Amino acid sequence: MIQLSNVTKSYDDQVVLRDISFTIEKGELAFITGPSGAGKTTLLRLIYRAERPDKGHIFVAGWDVEKLKQRTIPFLRRNLGIVFQDFRLLPNKTVFDNIALALRIHGMHPQEIREHVMEVLDDVGLRDKAHNYPPHLSGGEQQRIVLARAIVSKPSVLLADEPTGNLDPENTRTVMKLFKEINARGTTVLIATHHRDLFLGTGRRVIHLKDTRIEKEDTG
Amino acid sequence: MRTFIYSLQTAFKNLWQEKWINLLTLLSISVSLLLLSAYLIVTLNIDSILKKWSRGFGIVVYLNEDLSDAEIETLRGILQDDPDILKIRYVSKEEALKELEETLGQDAPILAQLNENPLPASFELRLKEDIPDPSFVEKKASEIRQIPGVEDVEYGEKWLSSLNTISQGMKVIAIFLGSAIFVAIIFITYSTIKILFYRRIDEVETLKLLGATRTFIRLPYLIEGLFIGLSGGIVSSLILFGIEYFFTVKLIEFIPSIRGIIMDIPLRAYTLIPATGAVMSFIGSIFATGRIRY
Numbered sequence: 001m002i003q004l005s006n007v008t009k010s011y012d013d014q015v016v017l018r019d020i021s022f023t024i025e026k027g028e029l030a031f032i033t034g035p036s037g038a039g040k041t042t043l044l045r046l047i048y049r050a051e052r053p054d055k056g057h058i059f060v061a062g063w064d065v066e067k068l069k070q071r072t073i074p075f076l077r078r079n080l081g082i083v084f085q086d087f088r089l090l091p092n093k094t095v096f097d098n099i100a101l102a103l104r105i106h107g108m109h110p111q112e113i114r115e116h117v118m119e120v121l122d123d124v125g126l127r128d129k130a131h132n133y134p135p136h137l138s139g140g141e142q143q144r145i146v147l148a149r150a151i152v153s154k155p156s157v158l159l160a161d162e163p164t165g166n167l168d169p170e171n172t173r174t175v176m177k178l179f180k181e182i183n184a185r186g187t188t189v190l191i192a193t194h195h196r197d198l199f200l201g202t203g204r205r206v207i208h209l210k211d212t213r214i215e216k217e218d219t220g
Numbered sequence: 221m222r223t224f225i226y227s228l229q230t231a232f233k234n235l236w237q238e239k240w241i242n243l244l245t246l247l248s249i250s251v252s253l254l255l256l257s258a259y260l261i262v263t264l265n266i267d268s269i270l271k272k273w274s275r276g277f278g279i280v281v282y283l284n285e286d287l288s289d290a291e292i293e294t295l296r297g298i299l300q301d302d303p304d305i306l307k308i309r310y311v312s313k314e315e316a317l318k319e320l321e322e323t324l325g326q327d328a329p330i331l332a333q334l335n336e337n338p339l340p341a342s343f344e345l346r347l348k349e350d351i352p353d354p355s356f357v358e359k360k361a362s363e364i365r366q367i368p369g370v371e372d373v374e375y376g377e378k379w380l381s382s383l384n385t386i387s388q389g390m391k392v393i394a395i396f397l398g399s400a401i402f403v404a405i406i407f408i409t410y411s412t413i414k415i416l417f418y419r420r421i422d423e424v425e426t427l428k429l430l431g432a433t434r435t436f437i438r439l440p441y442l443i444e445g446l447f448i449g450l451s452g453g454i455v456s457s458l459i460l461f462g463i464e465y466f467f468t469v470k471l472i473e474f475i476p477s478i479r480g481i482i483m484d485i486p487l488r489a490y491t492l493i494p495a496t497g498a499v500m501s502f503i504g505s506i507f508a509t510g511r512i513r514y
Binding site for chain 2: 048049050070071073074075076077078080082088089090092101102104105107108109110149
């Protein structure tokens with residue numbers, strides 16, 4: 001589902017990622033870890049084509065990411081759900097509208113949008129917050145809304161960049177449980193985190209980045 | 221279609237959310253368009269007055285004394301074949317004297333002292349163009365002067381030259397002012413939409429990550445710009461209509477002599493002003509939203 005081969009990326013002559021190769025299979029849930037500045041975020045940005053590699057090839061959900069033209073990038077991203085540490089919810093739109101936005105982009109019928117959004121709000125347990133505005137929700141609730149927005153269009157891949165970075169342990173557990181549920185329904189999930197607690201004891205594949213390279217791969 | 225409806229809803233929501241900056245932009249556009257329209261109308265009115273004055277303009281071709289009727293007819297034929305000449309009037313020696321007598325009025329008996337009629341026969345020519353270019357008339361006059369049987373050619377050089385300078389000058393100013401105002405409208409909308417676009421840059425970034433196409437992202441802003449320009453134009457048209465009403469209905473009651481000078485504003489102009497505003501603002505919005513890169 002996600003394949004990187006010999007990917008190198010540098011900014012202003014400073015190499016951030018060097019000769020990275022790995023494959024995430026369809027339906028897998030995997031982690032990328034490493035200290036701050038190890039290149040985790042850059043790796044995700046390369047996958048959703050916010051950056052281009054200097055060398056190497058990237059394939060995501062059947063797309064040759066490197067060869068994508070600007071106008072085709074949106075169509076790659078419609079196959080991806082993206083979750084950020086800082087949520088990136090729109091404060092002037094209700095929870096419902098924030099999630100619905102992902103479907104409006106697809107040109108979906110308003111009635112269908114309503115059904116899908118309420119369904120996904122049920123999944124994350126926040127149906128009663130549909131008409132609230134994000135700033136009135138707790139951090140944990142906001143992250144669950146972000147997850148809901150990321151999965152409402154049923155993407156084949158879910159990418160998460162430090163998804164629990166701003167959450168307390170209880171909310172972290174809730175969010176991680178949701179990731180597992182989403183993965184159990186067949187979505188490929190790739191989580192970048194420096195929190196060892198997230199993957200230890202999960203039995204999932206963990207890719208360790210250090211000093212711009214893949215240091216090792218093991219199971220958490 | 222659903223995308224368009226959603227963009228329309230978003231555009232009007234945004235217009236309302238940022239109503240003061242949008243209102244200010246709308247008023248700036250309407251004042252700019254009003255200035256341009258007012259100037260164009262004044263120019264058109266002056267042009268129509270100039271054309272009325274210039275209707276008396278003509279070239280007078282004086283003929284040699286000893287021309288036979290056949291030679292005069294040949295000359296008329298040559299002039300008639302000239303594509304630049306609209307009308308020819310032959311004034312015989314006798315008619316010229318009669319016209320002079322009429323002009324002199326009470327002093328006409330002075331002419332009785334003359335033993336013979338000193339006035340030459342002539343052709344009075346009207347050119348096709350109302351306010352022709354002076355150099356063109358000069359060339360035409362010297363061409364006619366070369367025709368055998370022509371004694372001299374006269375026309376109001378200075379008068380024509382002044383009329384032409386005024387008319388050309390106003391046209392140049394109209395083009396300059398028009399271009400300046402077009403650029404100004406584009407720039408006014410550009411600045412507003414740019415501010416609004418950057419105020420919502422987080423939203424734009426989120427939309428990009430969710431897989432929104434460029435059209436989906438830009439459309440609300442383009443609609444916003446189009447609406448502001450169109451509304452500015454409509455306001456401008458309404459004010460202009462008020463001014464025209466004042467001049468043609470109210471002022472004419474007090475100063476009836478302006479009736480011949482004031483020209484009615486064609487209905488097309490009232491639709492053209494909002495259309496101009498809309499197009500210019502739309503162009504400004506296109507520049508403002510720029511090239512979206514993912």
